[in-house]
Amino acid sequence: MEPMESERGMTMGNRGWLERLREYEAPNVTFVDADGGWPIVWVSARGEWVWDVEGRRYVDLTAGFGVAMAGHRSPALVRAIRAQLRSLLHGMGDVHPHVGKVELLEQLSRITFERWTGQGGGRRLRGRAVLGCTGFEAVEIALKTAQRATGRPWVVAFEGGYHGLGYGALNVTHRELFWRPFESQLRRFGCFAPFPGREEDLGRVERCLSRLQRRRAIGAVLVEPVQGRGGIRVPPASFLPWLRAWCDRHGALLILDEIFTGFGRTGRWFACEHFGVVPDVICLGKALTGGFPLSACVGRSDVMESAWPPSAGEALHTSTFQGHPVGCRMALEQIRELERRDLAGRAAGMGAWLMERLRGLRPAPGLEYEVRGLGLMVGLEVRRSDGGPATAVVLDALKRMLVRGFLLLPEGADANVVAFTPPLTVSRAGLERAVRALGECLDEAARATTRERPDHA
Numbered sequence: 183m184e185p186m187e188s189e190r191g192m193t194m195g196n197r198g199w200l201e202r203l204r205e206y207e208a209p210n211v212t213f214v215d216a217d218g219g220w221p222i223v224w225v226s227a228r229g230e231w232v233w234d235v236e237g238r239r240y241v242d243l244t245a246g247f248g249v250a251m252a253g254h255r256s257p258a259l260v261r262a263i264r265a266q267l268r269s270l271l272h273g274m275g276d277v278h279p280h281v282g283k284v285e286l287l288e289q290l291s292r293i294t295f296e297r298w299t300g301q302g303g304g305r306r307l308r309g310r311a312v313l314g315c316t317g318f319e320a321v322e323i324a325l326k327t328a329q330r331a332t333g334r335p336w337v338v339a340f341e342g343g344y345h346g347l348g349y350g351a352l353n354v355t356h357r358e359l360f361w362r363p364f365e366s367q368l369r370r371f372g373c374f375a376p377f378p379g380r381e382e383d384l385g386r387v388e389r390c391l392s393r394l395q396r397r398r399a400i401g402a403v404l405v406e407p408v409q410g411r412g413g414i415r416v417p418p419a420s421f422l423p424w425l426r427a428w429c430d431r432h433g434a435l436l437i438l439d440e441i442f443t444g445f446g447r448t449g450r451w452f453a454c455e456h457f458g459v460v461p462d463v464i465c466l467g468k469a470l471t472g473g474f475p476l477s478a479c480v481g482r483s484d485v486m487e488s489a490w491p492p493s494a495g496e497a498l499h500t501s502t503f504q505g506h507p508v509g510c511r512m513a514l515e516q517i518r519e520l521e522r523r524d525l526a527g528r529a530a531g532m533g534a535w536l537m538e539r540l541r542g543l544r545p546a547p548g549l550e551y552e553v554r555g556l557g558l559m560v561g562l563e564v565r566r567s568d569g570g571p572a573t574a575v576v577l578d579a580l581k582r583m584l585v586r587g588f589l590l591l592p593e594g595a596d597a598n599v600v601a602f603t604p605p606l607t608v609s610r611a612g613l614e615r616a617v618r619a620l621g622e623c624l625d626e627a628a629r630a631t632t633r634e635r636p637d638h639a
């Protein structure tokens with residue numbers, strides 16, 4: 183009798199599955215290291231743990247690209263999915279709404295604009311949203327919103343910024359690697375300003391924006407409050423308030439991409455709350471559902487009303503799976519759980535503790551470490567003593583971490599930043615072991631890299 187697929191999985195191991203994958207997946211999707219050290223093949227996950235086809239267990243310090251904010255397959259989420267499956271598995275997006283979508287839109291307004299406005303006697307404003315499927319779609323809805331609300335085509339984004347890889351989002355994602363191969367098909371409406379790392383950099387940003395503004399009709403400024411894929415870069419405290427004022431002065435929309443930073447990741451519900459800034463539009467995705475492709479572009483109600491005319495039958499932005507019932511139900515449960523367990527508060531405490539522990543690591547010979555972050559969005563940048571990025575060391579160290587049972591990703595254009603974005607429920611013991619192991623793996627990787635390429639130590 184043929185073995186069940188799952189039984190075969192356990193006997194085949196990671197290598198066997200990766201060979202099958204390589205036969206059928208287009209070559210550019212999954213990086214498979216020739217030495218077999220990367221990647222592993224997942225079969226299940228729960229809380230902070232992931233298991234591979236060989237039955238090995240890993241601490242997931244990525245939260246699966248920052249999605250599993252309350253842990254993988256949290257019991258509350260699984261219950262919500264089960265309940266939803268008993269009634270409605272598919273809806274009709276922009277034509278016949280379902281109740282979960284209405285409830286989610288109300289909640290998105292409540293946790294964003296209604297929470298941010300109305301203090302001190304000011305008017306409480308609503309948020310109105312367009313739902314999408316992926317993060318980049320939320321960004322593209324925001325770009326369309328800016329074009330329609332201001333009539334101006336240009337968008338200022340930031341060096342190192344990542345907003346996804348759809349043809350619209352590619353215009354504002356900075357890294358050349360992603361857009362260059364498609365350049366001839368892109369209508370470029372994005373321009374870039376430096377992303378400041380320190381207060382001293384603000385002058386340069388200001389001059390660049392003034393220059394761009396003189397030459398181009400700028401409808402929006404799009405920014406991640408903390409750059410994630412750009413290498414966990416935290417701007418100085420005055421940056422976002424300054425950008426807010428700049429946008430107000432020039433009639434441009436301030437669009438915050440909180441796809442990575444939202445839902446408690448940085449120790450507040452949204453990262454903009456650290457800086458006291460209310461955007462015109464906010465993009466949400468990833469942890470919104472905890473594990474379902476659903477995203478949202480939420481704008482201040484007056485902005486959305488000026489951008490989007492009432493539908494006369496055909497929506498200007500929608501898709502077949504818009505506002506998927508399972509995704510909406512999961513998002514409602516995820517928001518409830520994050521609030522009930524005050525996971526944003528936990529991220530603030532654990533993140534501070536993690537950064538302190540990482541700062542205690544003694545750099546391997548010939549290397550320098552810099553630790554930065556906000557809440558549980560933490561990066562350890564590794565440089566050689568000549569200042570160059572220690573990419574080879576970081577990549578080697580992360581493969582060693584995988585062998586030791588820790589999932590981590592490199593971030594930054596040079597892939598020399600070890601990023602920690604674990605579930606906010608991660609245990610202190612798990613983090614403690616990870617920090618110790620990382621110190622050792624970086625030491626081992628530094629020694630191995632020096633042996634192999636002495637001139638690149």
Ligand SMILES: Cc1ncc(COP(=O)(O)O)c(C=O)c1O
Pocket residue numbers: 316317318319321344345346347406410411439440441442443467468
């Ligand atoms: C800040 C930010 N914006 C947008 C995206 C794109 O989201 P998605 O991959 O769901 O399209 C990402 C993904 O990492 C992101 O970090």
